[in-house]
Amino acid sequence: MSAYGHQMEREFSGQSLLSSGDSGTEIGSRYNIESGFYMTSYAATIFIAGLLVTGVLLVTMVVSLAVMLQSCESRSKGMVKIEKERDSHRYCQILTLHGELNGFxxxxxxxxxxxxxxxxxxxxxxxxxxxxxxxxxxxxxxxxxxxxxxxxxxxxxxxxxxxxxxxxxxxxxxxxxxxxxxxxxxxxxxxxxxxxxxxxxxxxxxxxxxxxxxxxxxxxxxxxxxxxxxxxxxxxxxxxxxxxxxxxxxxxxxxxxxxxxxxxxxxxxxxxxxxxxxxxxxxxxxxxxxxxxxxxxxx
Known part of the structure; x- marks a missing residue:
């Protein structure tokens, strides 16, 4: 190969390396930008407020469920009591009827x-x-x-x-x-x-x-x-x-x-x-x- 040809090859190789270096820098920069998380102070405030509201709602839901369960339990106990009173009332009604028939x-x-x-x-x-x-x-x-x-x-x-x-x-x-x-x-x-x-x-x-x-x-x-x-x-x-x-x-x-x-x-x-x-x-x-x-x- 002629001296001119070798020179052209070296220049072409140098340009290729330069281009490769620039591309790497560009890709690395793009990667850094895409993998990071950036938000303004206003957006951060909204985000934190949303988290607080969600927490309050969850706590409220838990408290409501607890109250409902307690209410159901109390109502269940009340139903048992009512049933017992009704049973006693029926028993006394039957006893009264037989008492009247037999002169109690x-x-x-x-x-x-x-x-x-x-x-x-x-x-x-x-x-x-x-x-x-x-x-x-x-x-x-x-x-x-x-x-x-x-x-x-x-x-x-x-x-x-x-x-x-x-x-x-x-x-x-x-x-x-x-x-x-x-x-x-x-x-x-x-x-x-x-x-x-x-x-x-x-x-x-x-x-x-x-x-x-x-x-x-x-x-x-x-x-x-x-x-x-x-x-x-x-x-x-x-x-x-x-x-x-x-x-x-x-x-x-x-x-x-x-x-x-x-x-x-x-x-x-x-x-x-x-x-x-x-x-x-x-x-x-x-x-x-x-x-x-x-x-x-x-x-």
């Missing part, structure tokens, strides 16, 4: 059933039960009329409505309040049936010697113009109550009376002979020993 005495009722009964009354449960029973009776007698005023009879048990002293103040709470409410609602029913022409026969378990006293009490409450008042004769004082009622109703039938309905809150008056077309049981007010309470009275 008040001291044979478990203490917790007594407490439930009083709570039921105080919460307005007895008033609702009585109202429902009265509406059933009204519905029946709204659909039927007496064909013969002196023959078609309705028998009404009066012993429960004479438990309270007619001269006493008007109790507004507890068992006495329930008794007074029943007394007034039964009188209202009596007056409605009387105005529609029904022959009303009053039933009592009391002995004949208390007739005058019983009539005075009935009059003081507001009862008037009943067809007859049935009370135990001297020979019936030891007779079983159901048998006593059966005998008296049979005698009424033999006299020509047509018994349409019997209304009572006690099972012994509703489970014997000649009950008519329809019988109605009014809810019974529990009568426990030492049940007097500190109530407010109204005149």
């Amino acid at each position: 005495k008040p001291d044979e009722v478990p203490p917790f059933c007594r407490s439930l009964a009083i709570r039921h009354i105080k919460a307005g449960g007895y008033a609702r039960d009585l109202d429902f029973a009265m509406r059933m009776i009204d519905s029946f007698f709204d659909s039927i009329l007496p064909l013969n005023n002196s023959v078609d009879a309705v028998l009404m048990d009066i012993d429960d409505i004479l438990v309270l002293d007619p001269q006493s103040n008007k109790p507004s709470c507890g068992i006495e309040g329930a008794m007074y409410l029943k007394q007034r609602r039964t009188l209202k029913l009596y007056m409605k049936l009387h105005s529609r022409g029904w022959s009303l026969i009053l039933l009592s378990r009391k002995p004949e010697r208390q007739r005058n006293f019983t009539i005075e009490n009935l009059n003081s409450i507001g009862y008037r113009n009943w067809s007859s008042l049935i009370m135990r004769s001297n020979q019936e004082t030891e007779t079983n109550t159901s048998e006593y009622f059966s005998r008296r109703r049979k005698a009424l039938k033999e006299e020509g009376k047509e018994i349409i309905s019997v209304i009572s809150s006690q099972m012994d008056a509703l489970t014997c002979w000649s009950l008519g077309i329809r019988v109605f049981k009014l809810p019974k007010v529990p009568q426990f020993d030492n049940h007097l309470e500190n109530c407010r009275f109204s005149r």
